[in-house]
Each structure stands twice: as structure tokens, then as C-alpha cells.
Amino acid sequence: MYLSGLDLNLVLSLRALLEERNVTRAGQRIGLSQPAMSAALARLRRHFDDELLSRVGGQYELTALGRALLDRTAAACDLLERVFSSRADFAADSEEHEFTLLASDYAVTVFGTELARTVHAEAPGVRLRFQRIPPDVTEDPTTLLSTADGLLMPHGVIGGFPTVELFTDRWVFLVAESSDEVGDRLTMDDLARLPWVTYQRTYDAPAARQLSMLGIEPRVEVSADSFQVLPFLVAGTRRIALVQQRLAERLNGVAAVRMMEPPHNVVPLQEALWWHPVHTHDAAHIWLRETAARVGAELSTSAPGRVRAAAEEDSG
Known part of the structure; x- marks a missing residue:
């Protein structure tokens, strides 16, 4: 009900204004004239009951609310883009697509390399982009997941999101x-x-x-x-x-x-692929999850054994 009364084009205007901090440059960025951008800023100010951009000397600076909205607006735009780029079907062997996965260097080394080999062999038009997990992942995982196709992380750090199990480690x-x-x-x-x-x-x-x-x-x-x-x-x-x-x-x-x-x-460590619910029914994402689960299952067949003590190795 609340969203039905909003012009979602204002989300794009808000992001451009907050990131550019200049009405003219923000308009050029999204293809609006300077008067149209000024009108959008006026509507946003009325909506938030805040200036958002305040003039200090010869330039604009963000208000406290503007700074708070900066990251949220970028995440909202990324999420909207993912929603409207969702597909009903996906032919991995012939289509081009890019997936962004948040991962530690451990996950990339142990699992990401195997996933990349499989994607290279089965889906030549698919690109994988691995990005490092930020240290504050537990503070706002919803926003973080809205900016990517998935998060490679073991259980015990975040929860409450859909997952597919990958492999175990010690x-x-x-x-x-x-x-x-x-x-x-x-x-x-x-x-x-x-x-x-x-x-x-x-x-x-x-x-x-x-x-x-x-x-x-x-x-x-x-x-x-x-x-x-x-x-x-x-x-x-x-x-x-x-x-x-x-x-x-x-x-x-x-x-x-x-x-x-x-x-x-x-x-033990149980590694999983976590994703935002917005991706659940997207055909390309379903292919990614199924491929990841298959690669994880293959990796699990080589489960790590126990490390022998030095004394046992010497006696052997």
C-alpha cells in the first residue's frame, strides 16, 4: 500500500543525487534535464521531510539522513535491477550472464576454483565475479545479500536466509x-x-x-x-x-x-551458499544453485581426514 503511492523512478533520482551531490551531474547521469532533476529533488525533500543535500559554501553536502540513505539506496537499486532482470528460463550453454558471489579467500580457493572450472566447461558465456566479504557482514546481511547473487559462508555466522549446502571441512x-x-x-x-x-x-x-x-x-x-x-x-x-x-x-x-x-x-565447518529470497525463482539463479550443489557434492567425496600426530607419523 505504501509503495503503490510512490514513483519508483525517484529511487534512481535519489541514488544519483546522493552519489553525485550535484543536481546537474545527477540529471546527466540518468538522462534528466536540470529542471526535471530539481523537481525530483523537491519531491524527495517533501517525502523525507529533510533537505538531503544542503549547500555549504559553493557545494552540496549530505545531511545526516542523506548519509544514512546513501548505501541503502544503492542496495535498493541493485535489488530492483535484479528483480526486473529475472528470467523464466535460462540456457547455460548458450547465454551470457554474470554472477557475483561474496566469498572469503578460503571459499574461493577451496570451492570457487572448482565451481569456476565447471562453469568454464559447461557455460562458456557465464562469468563469475568473486568479491571479498566485508567485516561487518553480520550487521546488515539483508542489504549485503541484495547486492550480490550469493554469499559463500559457513553456518553459524548469519541465518534466516535460503541456503544450499555445499561441503564440510574441519x-x-x-x-x-x-x-x-x-x-x-x-x-x-x-x-x-x-x-x-x-x-x-x-x-x-x-x-x-x-x-x-x-x-x-x-x-x-x-x-x-x-x-x-x-x-x-x-x-x-x-x-x-x-x-x-x-x-x-x-x-x-x-x-x-x-x-x-x-x-x-x-x-565442523559446513559451508553453504546463501542468497536473498528475491532470487529464489529466477531461472539463472536456480541453475547457479544446482551447479554449486553439484560441485559441492563432488568436493565432499574427498572429505578431509584426521591429522595424525607427529609421533604417530614417526612411528609409522
């Missing part, structure tokens, strides 16, 4: 090969005593949050926004890092580290 620890403070097996005391390297924030990984429930508060010495650099930040130091076993196995030999079993029962 968590392991990395310690430096040169470390003489860790024996053949890690202990809970080691986890509490030694400095850590973590991915982004300490408790971004559900497995790290599990440790806090066991009374272990990691003493973080270094953090990074890439899982792949963690081995290099561990090598030659006293530090330890918690990483996914599939990634650790792919990076085996690139840094002087040892892969070790956790000293406690760690909840």
Missing part, C-alpha cells in the same frame, strides 16, 4: 616447524598460553567462539583479512592459527608450519 591448528614450545600434540594450555594469528576479528570463526565457551580467550597478536596469509604469519614465531583443513592441505609446503589436531572436539 578445523586444524598451525604451529611453526621451528617451535619447541609445542610437542607432538597441542594442549588446551597451549591454546591459552601462546599468541594467536586470527582471520579478521577473533570470533569470526564459530570454532573460535566455541573456545570461549570452554574458558579459552585467545591472545591475538596479529589479525588479517586473508586466511591464506595465516601460515606465513605463523612460520618462525611462537604463534598459532586456526584454519580450515582443506585450505591448509592446499597450502602445504608454502610456509614452514606444522598442521596439528585441536585438543578438543571442534564443531
